[in-house]
Amino acid sequence: MEQPILLFGWFRWDILVEYKDLFWQGAWMTLRMTVVCVLLGASWGLCLALARLARPRHAPWSWMARFFLRWPATVYVSFFRGTPLFVQILLIHFAVMPVFIHPATGLLISGDLARELKQEHGALISGVVALTLNSAAYISEVFRAGIQSISRGQFDAGRSIGFTPMQVMRYVVLPQAFRRMLPPLGNNAIALLKDTSLVSAIGLAELAYAARTVAGAYARYWEPYLAISVVYWVMTLVLTTMLRRLEHRLARSDRG
Amino acid sequence: MNPIRRALALGLAAAALAFGAQAQNRELTVASSATYAPFAFENKDKQIVGFDIDIINAIAKQQGLKIKVVNTPFTGIFGALNNGDVDLVISGVTINDKRKQSYDFTPPYFAARQLIALPKSSTVASLKDLAGKKIAVVSASTADDIASREFGKTNPNIRRFESTPLIISELAGGGVDAAMGDNGVIAYRVAQNPELKTLDDKSFPEEGFGIVVKKGDKALLDKLTAGLAAIRADGSYATIYKKWFNKDPNAR
Numbered sequence: 001m002e003q004p005i006l007l008f009g010w011f012r013w014d015i016l017v018e019y020k021d022l023f024w025q026g027a028w029m030t031l032r033m034t035v036v037c038v039l040l041g042a043s044w045g046l047c048l049a050l051a052r053l054a055r056p057r058h059a060p061w062s063w064m065a066r067f068f069l070r071w072p073a074t075v076y077v078s079f080f081r082g083t084p085l086f087v088q089i090l091l092i093h094f095a096v097m098p099v100f101i102h103p104a105t106g107l108l109i110s111g112d113l114a115r116e117l118k119q120e121h122g123a124l125i126s127g128v129v130a131l132t133l134n135s136a137a138y139i140s141e142v143f144r145a146g147i148q149s150i151s152r153g154q155f156d157a158g159r160s161i162g163f164t165p166m167q168v169m170r171y172v173v174l175p176q177a178f179r180r181m182l183p184p185l186g187n188n189a190i191a192l193l194k195d196t197s198l199v200s201a202i203g204l205a206e207l208a209y210a211a212r213t214v215a216g217a218y219a220r221y222w223e224p225y226l227a228i229s230v231v232y233w234v235m236t237l238v239l240t241t242m243l244r245r246l247e248h249r250l251a252r253s254d255r256g
Numbered sequence: 257m258n259p260i261r262r263a264l265a266l267g268l269a270a271a272a273l274a275f276g277a278q279a280q281n282r283e284l285t286v287a288s289s290a291t292y293a294p295f296a297f298e299n300k301d302k303q304i305v306g307f308d309i310d311i312i313n314a315i316a317k318q319q320g321l322k323i324k325v326v327n328t329p330f331t332g333i334f335g336a337l338n339n340g341d342v343d344l345v346i347s348g349v350t351i352n353d354k355r356k357q358s359y360d361f362t363p364p365y366f367a368a369r370q371l372i373a374l375p376k377s378s379t380v381a382s383l384k385d386l387a388g389k390k391i392a393v394v395s396a397s398t399a400d401d402i403a404s405r406e407f408g409k410t411n412p413n414i415r416r417f418e419s420t421p422l423i424i425s426e427l428a429g430g431g432v433d434a435a436m437g438d439n440g441v442i443a444y445r446v447a448q449n450p451e452l453k454t455l456d457d458k459s460f461p462e463e464g465f466g467i468v469v470k471k472g473d474k475a476l477l478d479k480l481t482a483g484l485a486a487i488r489a490d491g492s493y494a495t496i497y498k499k500w501f502n503k504d505p506n507a508r
Contacts (some may be wrong), residue, residue: 098428215335
């Protein structure tokens with residue numbers, strides 16, 4: 001082949017057209033996974049952050065919080081930040097999931113329901129679980145830093161007007177912390193969008209899977225990988241724009 | 257010319273000589289995907305071993321070629337050959353017309369067929385019975401081609417994975433109804449797993465594994481072909497076959 005000139009002649013559109021269904025289904029799957037995992041990851045991440053910040057003053061609550069909340073949460077965050085996501089995905093899909101959901105020997109779900117679940121949604125379930133558990137570990141650190149950045153005086157002020165600690169968290173601390181946490185949370189969402197590509201390893205038909213299938217069938221790499229790069233890029237641009245809008249709105253309400 | 261420049265010039269000349277000499281009998285890089293027991297896999301000492309590896313070593317020795325085997329994922333193996341990262345591929349590659357358009361093959365060194373792995377309880381009796389069922393295949397493998405042709409390229413029931421161990425794990429975990437691949441590896445993996453059985457659909461064509469080189473690399477292809485014929489003739493092929501498959505090459 002001669003030296004390629006970008007996008008002319010040598011670029012085989014026909015391959016992309018032939019597999020367009022796979023690409024569209026893949027893009028849709030990537031999008032859905034990202035939305036679900038961002039929501040689940042943020043909720044679970046908030047729980048983890050609160051567990052790590054729990055410091056009741058009086059016994060026995062103080063030591064129970066240490067052993068049953070702070071330490072497990074710390075070990076959890078350390079594990080999911082300290083091992084590769086790719087490894088976690090394979091571990092969850094091929095080792096952890098079969099223990100709980102398996103047609104013959106599932107501890108949680110077995111029989112026909114397990115077969116149905118695994119065959120229709122197996123890779124999706126494993127992928128969502130792995131990405132959620134992983135992103136929650138990172139998000140919990142964002143929440144923790146955000147909450148800790150609000151001065152102690154705010155907490156005391158809330159308590160002094162008769163709020164319970166949970167009410168202070170909900171009405172005083174979290175709304176202020178949220179504005180500071182927005183940029184790093186956006187970062188996490190973008191990382192998560194791209195990390196969905198790793199789930200193709202367990203056979204989930206998302207964008208990267210589509211590209212891999214096409215590359216495998218034709219031994220051509222420019223067309224499929226350039227195509228999905230553009231789609232990922234567009235998705236992250238949309239996400240970035242939405243986040244910027246939200247930041248501006250929060251800033252405005254602060255002034256007014 | 258100052259001394260530093262002279263030293264540099266001398267060094268360059270020496271390097272040119274050394275590389276020029278090396279090009280005459282340079283080490284050939286062989287790609288093989290080492291997740292394909294018993295054809296190519298890594299042993300506990302991190303060496304790539306297997307039937308394919310013994311065959312290519314025997315051919316290289318017979319032809320006086322220097323080779324180095326590198327582990328390359330199967331999905332990237334033709335890309336590596338196209339890019340010139342590797343000189344040849346021996347990795348259980350089935351010879352077919354589509355691949356022959358882009359690459360050159362030696363005559364077959366192994367008679368291969370497709371084989372379907374199923375749970376013991378499955379009632380599937382032929383490839384046709386798999387219509388509407390979930391099938392795990394290795395991306396870009398012959399099984400992928402057959403499933404794509406039979407059930408549609410973008411059919412979501414075809415689940416593509418990187419390697420044979422993954423499709424067997426997915427089947428054992430209940431994620432698919434069947435796994436399909438080359439007879440040698442599928443039989444080997446199913447033998448390790450008591451919950452699975454194999455199905456040989458008589459409609460699968462007789463195929464062969466070939467060694468792959470870049471289109472038009474006639475010099476290398478001729479050497480490999482001659483080497484393969486020679487090791488068949490001197491009996492070393494039969495010895496290697498017996499070592500890995502525990503039977504005579506001509507037995508079915």
